[in-house]
Amino acid sequence: MVFIPFKDYRQLYKTTIFPIINAQWFVYIIISSFFIKSNYENSLRFKWQITVTIAVLIIWAYFTFISFEYFVGGSIIFSTIFYLSFLFFLINKKISSKVFEKRKVIKNINISKETEKSIEQLISYMVSEKPYKNPDLKLADVAQNLDISSHELSKLINENLQISFTEFINKYRVEEAKLLITTKSNYTIEGIGNISxxxxxxxxxxxFKIHTGTTPSKYESKISSLL
Structure with a gap:
């Protein structure tokens, strides 16, 4: 706009510059649609992203195929879609919190080498021994195997991983359940939960819903449709 002012090169914008911008815009829409698949675990966010993509595609189509003299209509369409979305989430605050996940603010923590080593030992123990598969697992059980006190383990998880012991264990249990569902095991959904x-x-x-945004049954259906 600085070197090729619109008012002096209207025809150039109509025939060349705008088509290039619209072509680039369309490429971005196509690329972004592939990234939506990464959120299929959260069905609500997945649907929201598809809706947004379709809305953007509608706006793109208007600017691409409508006569230049009616460009103002694109702004009207954009405003309509934006305010409808805004009202939807304003009315459904609970849904909003599920789509736009609030991330915990993690303070800058200077982790000592000793603490880092303890975390590595904890994770190594969880991966190799899979103690989380024991439904009666307690903080003291894990602490005993790591040869530290329950208080030290609780502090290690709470202060450095920013979650509680229960959340920490359930993350591993959910990942185990997801693995069993993905590998098409012969267990029922309830059986997978017990094994995990x-x-x-x-x-x-x-x-499962807290960590993935969907139920085990729906997750299984989505996995089956993708395989």
């Missing part, structure tokens, strides 16, 4: 370390169906469904 959950002591009840309700606890399994609750933790």
């Amino acid at each position: 370390g959950f002591n009840s169906k309700s606890a399994f469904y609750k933790a």
Whole structure:
């Protein structure tokens, strides 16, 4: 706009510059649609991203195929879509919190080499021994195997990983359940929950939805449709 002012090169903008911009815009829309697949675990966010992509595609189509004299219509369409989306989330605050996940603010923590080593030992123990598969697993059990006190382990997880012991264990249990579902095991959904370390169906469904945004059954259906 500085070197090729619109008012002096209207025809050039109509025939060359705008088509180039629209072509680039369309490429971005296509590329972004592939990234939506990475959020299929959260069904609500997945649907929201598809909706946004379609909305952007509608705006792109208007600017691409409508006569230059009616460009103002694109702004009207954009405003309509934007305010409808705004009102939807304003009315559904709970849904909004699920789509736009609030991330915990993690303070800058200077982790000592000793603490870093303890975290590595903890993770190594979780991966190799899989103690989380025990539904009665307690903080003291893990602390004993790592040869530290329960207080030290609790502090290690809370201060450095920013989560509680229960959340920490449930993350591993959910990942185990996801692995079993993905590998098409012969277990029922409830059986997968038990094998992963959950002591009840309700606890399994609750933790699974917290960490993935969907239920085990829906997650299984989506995995099956992708394979």
